[in-house]
Amino acid sequence: MNRLVLFNNSNTVDDGSNNEPDPTQIPDQQISIFNADDIASGPLDLTGANATDRMIIVQGDDESPFVTQVIKKSQIKRVISKDYQPYVNQVTNIGFSGSGSLDINVTDGDAYSKVTRLDKGFEQFPRATADITVLAGDASYDVANKLASAYNSLGGAKSFVRAEALVNEASTQLTDDDATPANITIDAIEGEKVVVAHVTAGANVNAATGDYIRIGHATDLNYPVYKIEAIEANGGAQTELNITLDRPYGSKSASGLAAGTLDSNDLSAVEAGVELTAKDLSEVSDYVESDAAISFNTALSPDFAGTTVTIASDPKTGSGGYKQMRQEERKAAGMQSGFYNRNYFPQTPEYYAKQGTNYDVVIVLVELDNDNAVVNQNRYLELVFAFDEGANIGTQLETFFGVS
Numbered sequence: 001m002n003r004l005v006l007f008n009n010s011n012t013v014d015d016g017s018n019n020e021p022d023p024t025q026i027p028d029q030q031i032s033i034f035n036a037d038d039i040a041s042g043p044l045d046l047t048g049a050n051a052t053d054r055m056i057i058v059q060g061d062d063e064s065p066f067v068t069q070v071i072k073k074s075q076i077k078r079v080i081s082k083d084y085q086p087y088v089n090q091v092t093n094i095g096f097s098g099s100g101s102l103d104i105n106v107t108d109g110d111a112y113s114k115v116t117r118l119d120k121g122f123e124q125f126p127r128a129t130a131d132i133t134v135l136a137g138d139a140s141y142d143v144a145n146k147l148a149s150a151y152n153s154l155g156g157a158k159s160f161v162r163a164e165a166l167v168n169e170a171s172t173q174l175t176d177d178d179a180t181p182a183n184i185t186i187d188a189i190e191g192e193k194v195v196v197a198h199v200t201a202g203a204n205v206n207a208a209t210g211d212y213i214r215i216g217h218a219t220d221l222n223y224p225v226y227k228i229e230a231i232e233a234n235g236g237a238q239t240e241l242n243i244t245l246d247r248p249y250g251s252k253s254a255s256g257l258a259a260g261t262l263d264s265n266d267l268s269a270v271e272a273g274v275e276l277t278a279k280d281l282s283e284v285s286d287y288v289e290s291d292a293a294i295s296f297n298t299a300l301s302p303d304f305a306g307t308t309v310t311i312a313s314d315p316k317t318g319s320g321g322y323k324q325m326r327q328e329e330r331k332a333a334g335m336q337s338g339f340y341n342r343n344y345f346p347q348t349p350e351y352y353a354k355q356g357t358n359y360d361v362v363i364v365l366v367e368l369d370n371d372n373a374v375v376n377q378n379r380y381l382e383l384v385f386a387f388d389e390g391a392n393i394g395t396q397l398e399t400f401f402g403v404s
Helices: 140-152 322-332 396-401
Strands: 002-008 031-035 054-059 076-082 091-095 109-117 127-134 161-167 171-173 185-188 194-198 212-215 225-231 240-245 254-262 272-278 296-300 309-313 359-367 380-388
Touching: 002 031, 002 054, 002 322, 076 396, 091 140, 091 296, 109 140, 127 140, 140 161, 140 272, 161 225, 272 296, 296 309, 322 359, 322 380, 359 396
Parallel strands: 002 380
Antiparallel strands: 031 054, 076 359, 091 272, 091 309, 109 127, 109 296, 161 272, 171 254, 185 194, 185 254, 194 240, 212 225, 212 254, 225 240, 359 380
């Protein structure tokens, strides 16, 4: 099958109102369609059922537009529209998941949780195990804290999830002790126990060693909780004070994070859980497909009998992202069409996928007038239209061609 990838890198769907009488006048990186038998009449209105019997499709370019062969309307067999869908990381919860009353149940002694990565599709599946020792006096938070710390300490091929401890205890906005208290924000670096609190000049953090803080949101139970091991006192006019946590920060590094202080420091009877979030594909040491989404299975040792494991978010590779559309361009150019079929050109072809742009994708399947006994693989032409998400193309081209 032949494939052409065309880009519409603007928020405009050509409605024919500009009436450009020549394909060379189509704006750069805009998709337009002309009646092949009456090109001088200008581009057709793509927002209605306006396809003609014979058409040419144009992608504008500052130097030379890309123009397809003549496409007969009768040759168009399928039109498939797909809105942009973002990449979604898998999220799995052990015990408390940010709502409800689930908890971690575990007996004293050695215990473990294991995650097995599935997206590679073949053995050996990477596996990561969090081994902990549960003490007689450990509350659910203590167990969640140990599991999160164990997972986040893994490296190499075993490091494909992030782990955080969630607690079913309300919190309120963390402030400083200025005469007019200001809300505190946190700067945190993944893997570091010390985070930075932003305060009013000369003020201290309105919390104490042994208190618990929620980082990422002041009140939302879906955000991780840490115990404070130490707080830097303000030595004069400081606006940044260090807070030492009971485990290294487990989420992605970020600045200006909201923070809350838990209403109670007695977590002995409070539900807690571990949230496991798959890392982005670009963060892991090994992958098979460049646009895959990491997926994993979670298992607990028998010591956790009665603890519920739930998948909060299924992994999704997404559709229409910049990297995906750039890959489609490379394939269409013949540079990377298969494992054993790769061409190296003396000059890099021009690419149109724009970094930072998301695309709604429309696929038009055209049956060509080839002798199938000679070139059966060229029986179909697949036209891939990538429209800037802001154009809201929806199913307009299905309507235009009268095929879905």
